[in-house]
Amino acid sequence: MMGDSPRLYADLASWFHLLTAPDEYIEEAAYNAERIAEAAVGPVRTVLELGSGGGNSASHLKRRFEMTLSDVSPEMLAVSRRINPEVEHVQGDMRSLRLAGRQFDGVFVHDAVSYLTSEGDVGAMAETAAFHCRAGGAVLVVPDHVRERFSPPYTEHGGADGPDGRGLRYLMWATDQDPEDSVYVADFVYLLREADGSLRVEQDRHVLGLFPEAAWMGALRDAGFEPTVHADPWGTRVFSGTKRGG
Numbered sequence: 001m002m003g004d005s006p007r008l009y010a011d012l013a014s015w016f017h018l019l020t021a022p023d024e025y026i027e028e029a030a031y032n033a034e035r036i037a038e039a040a041v042g043p044v045r046t047v048l049e050l051g052s053g054g055g056n057s058a059s060h061l062k063r064r065f066e067m068t069l070s071d072v073s074p075e076m077l078a079v080s081r082r083i084n085p086e087v088e089h090v091q092g093d094m095r096s097l098r099l100a101g102r103q104f105d106g107v108f109v110h111d112a113v114s115y116l117t118s119e120g121d122v123g124a125m126a127e128t129a130a131f132h133c134r135a136g137g138a139v140l141v142v143p144d145h146v147r148e149r150f151s152p153p154y155t156e157h158g159g160a161d162g163p164d165g166r167g168l169r170y171l172m173w174a175t176d177q178d179p180e181d182s183v184y185v186a187d188f189v190y191l192l193r194e195a196d197g198s199l200r201v202e203q204d205r206h207v208l209g210l211f212p213e214a215a216w217m218g219a220l221r222d223a224g225f226e227p228t229v230h231a232d233p234w235g236t237r238v239f240s241g242t243k244r245g246g
């Protein structure tokens with residue numbers, strides 16, 4: 001089961017691009033585009049993204065592919081529409097989305113997949129990807145971490161100032177209370193400065209999934225893909241698959 005939705009994707013969604021901005025995604029988007037193109041048999045023109053969030057990856061991928069963006073959060077779809085107004089957006093959960101009669105050359109699932117917290121949910125995501133992928137098409141799944149390479153605790157910090165006078169700074173603290181289960185926690189503190197200079201502090205807990213490489217590979221294989229694992233340049237693992245039948 002997925003935990004409660006983080007506030008960053010609900011009441012605090014309008015701050016998302018001050019926490020992480022499109023420019024930070026240029027290199028990773030280029031890497032991911034290559035993995036999608038090489039996993040597919042034949043050309044890749046159309047790509048469905050599951051969990052497209054603020055549309056940061058998509059703002060680069062749309063130069064190469066015709067993107068359709070989906071996310072469970074209406075607030076995040078609104079954030080993405082602001083930077084990708086020309087792109088199709090649909091609301092849906094990556095575990096259950098079914099766009100009737102729609103198949104794509106590729107299905108992309110970036111860090112949003114990290115919010116799946118059970119192997120059953122990972123299997124459901126893979127089924128969604130397979131449903132929307134043509135034979136010979138490609139899937140690319142990019143979790144934040146795989147179990148084998150995860151070494152908590154760690155922290156991150158950052159943030160930016162916006163053109164409207166608002167600013168955000170954050171501290172993230174990732175911990176794994178129980179190394180035997182399939183979840184870890186990323187606790188965030190946000191310092192939010194409004195345009196009038198007033199400052200407030202907000203707290204947000206993100207509950208995230210942690211699975212071994214074999215679980216990702218098995219889910220893709222069971223859903224109808226021939227999977228491959230890649231060591232990406234950022235030290236983690238990325239999973240591509242070619243839909244059987246192509």
Ligand SMILES: C[S@@+](CC[C@H](N)C(=O)[O-])C[C@H]1O[C@@H](n2cnc3c(N)ncnc32)[C@H](O)[C@@H]1O
Pocket residue numbers: 002009025050051052053054055056057058070071072073076092093094095110111112113115116
């Ligand atoms: C870190 S953001 C994704 C950012 C995105 N990679 C980008 O380029 O902007 C995580 C997103 O996952 C979405 N999400 C979490 N669980 C989901 C689910 N089960 N189905 C679809 N979207 C989900 C959240 O609503 C949120 O928008």
